[in-house]
Amino acid sequence: AVVTGTGRDELIEGLRALAQDETRPGVVCPGMAADASGRTAFLFSGQGSQRAGAGAGLYAAEPVFKAAVDEACQHLDPLLGRSLVELMCAEPGTEAARLLDHTYYTQPALFALHLGLYRLLEHHGLKPDFLAGHSVGEISAAHCAGVFSLADAARLIVKRAELMGQLPPGAMASIQATADELTPHLTDQVCVAAYNTPRHTVISGDPDAVADIVEAFTAQGRRVKRLATEHAFHSPHTESVLDAFREAAEQVTYHPPHTPLISNLTGQPAETDQVTTPAYWSAHIRQPVRFADMLTTLAGAGTNTYLDIGPTPTLAPLVHHTLSDGADNNSDAETDTPTVLTTLHPDHHDTHALTTTLAHAHTTTHP
Structure with missing residues (x-):
């Protein structure tokens, strides 16, 4: 068991609750899903998970996190x-914070945050058996897997952000629908950008074409x-930048x-002769993210602990929808329920959120 708290009084109350077998916030005990033989996957979030101030608490309190972010920024800042x-730690609502929603800054900021969280988790004894990322998050995963150096990763992420920020106006939407249900609605102007779960699909394309599909499925009562x-x-809009990005990737x-790195393009473990080519990372911009397939691949490889690494828990719900929704059909559903942990949360202080994650991790698959 683990007892957490912000001070002596909270820790004492937590210990008393633990001794009396009482439930109390800050007291984490091994759950039914604890399984030391299971494997762990780190999942790095994609664009849309960014949040002003995310990581600022860790940057002020955790030297390992700060050192990793500073090291990344030594390469990113001159390019940007x-x-x-300053943007990552900006107060929400300020002009600096608003810049985080500009693709040019969003993607490098996510990369720096991912690296800081990865190094901090590693420092606390959490080691992944698999690495994966959603869209731009796969660049973070690939760097942490050793595919390219920090300097090369910084150049790649900044060039990617620069080019994608120059794309024409477009729109994206997440639809509660299977890919088959969406197929009749797809045209040259709109396509599938991500297969997030078996029943949640992201579309991408011209604003009017996306709006038409949104209206049709809203009328059906879909989320x-x-x-x-x-x-x-991940739409034809990106084709205009692929040659320029490939030149940078070369x-x-x-x-x-x-x-082991799980590929967005195939949903399977990435082959070395695939993920170490400029062609792969160019296709990575255009092709859809097969995230649901990635999760089923991880589950099939014995993974039962998933860490959502990012500013906001965006991937954790996808894990639950993909891997837990079918547990009712399993004769041993309890043991098949994955442990899904998040690193940062908008409703909790950074250090509290991460401490809670570490507590759960060390009482499940990381004793």
Whole structure:
């Protein structure tokens, strides 16, 4: 068991509750899903998960996190022409904070935050058996897997952000629908951008075409969410930047991953001769994210603990929808229920959120 608290009094009350077998916030005991033989996957979030001030608490309190972010920014800042930490730690609502929603800054900021969280989790003894990311998050995953150096990753992420920020106006939306249900509605102007879960699909394309599909599925009573982006990622809109991005990717030195990396393009473990080529990372911009397939691949490989690494828990719900929704049909559903942990949360202070994650991790698969 683990007892957490912000001070002596909370810790004492937690210990008393533990001794009396009482439920209390800050007291974490091993759950039914604890299984030391299971494997762990780190999942790095994509664009849309950004949040002003995310990580600021860790940056002020955790030297390991700060050192990792500062190291990343030593490479990113000269390319961006300004201090990225100032934007990441900006007060919500300020002009600096609003810049975080501009693709040019969003993607590098996510990368720096991902690296800080990865190094901090590693420092506390959490080691992944698999690495994966959603869209731009796969660049973070690939760097942590050793595919490219920090300097190369910084150049790649900034060029990607620069080019994608220059795309024409577009729209994206998440629809509560299977890919088959959406197929009759797709045209040359709108396509599938991500297969997030078996029943949640992201579309991308011209604003009017996306709006028509949103209206049709809203009328059916389906859950629909327009994504906070002015561009249509993973759509034909991106084809105008692929050659320029490939030129940048050709300047990168690639290495075989030292930790298995799950591919957005295939949903399967990435082959070394695939993920170490400029062609892969160019296609990565255009092709859909097969996240549901990635999760089923991880589950099939024995993964039962998933860490959503990012500013806001965006991937954790996808894990639950993909891997837990079918548990009722399983004769041993309890043991098949994955442990899904988040790193940061908008409703909790950074240090509290991360401490809680570490507590749950060390009482499940990381004793």
